Amino acid sequence: MWLVLYIHSADIDECSNSSLNNCHMNASCYDTPGSFNCTCDVGFAGDGVVCDDVDECQANISECHRHSVCQNNRGSYSCSCLSGYEGNGFECMGE
Ligand SMILES: [Ca+2]
Ligand SMILES: [Ca+2]
Known part of the structure; x- marks a missing residue:
């Protein structure tokens, strides 16, 4: 009890x-x-x-496209396509 x-x-x-x-x-x-x-x-x-x-860019664990630039931020990261490529950073299409 x-x-x-x-x-x-x-x-x-x-x-x-x-x-x-x-x-x-x-x-x-x-x-x-x-x-x-x-x-x-x-x-x-x-x-x-x-x-x-976590710096996903430095740790190389981001899902950024190989033709994009990874930008670390607090709690996440962003990707933007290199000039000459179009897309959302995760998918970048060449011209
Ligand atoms: Ca407790
Ligand atoms: Ca981060």
Whole structure:
């Protein structure tokens, strides 16, 4: 009985109030029994307390077309076709 009461009464949802958790502003908080977890959002890397932008261009993990220029930004990246090519950056058609 004590154990049941403990499980149902001891945990607080640290994620419900940002003053109760130390997750980074670019991380998501997941409540767990007796604690909580922080996981960096997509596009960010780290331990959840510190999350840094992933430079997809530098890491060569962007999906930019080979005839485009990759431009890193916070949380994501953009691609723009080289001059002489047309498209959205992910698909660039030559003339
Ligand atoms: Ca908790
Ligand atoms: Ca980025």
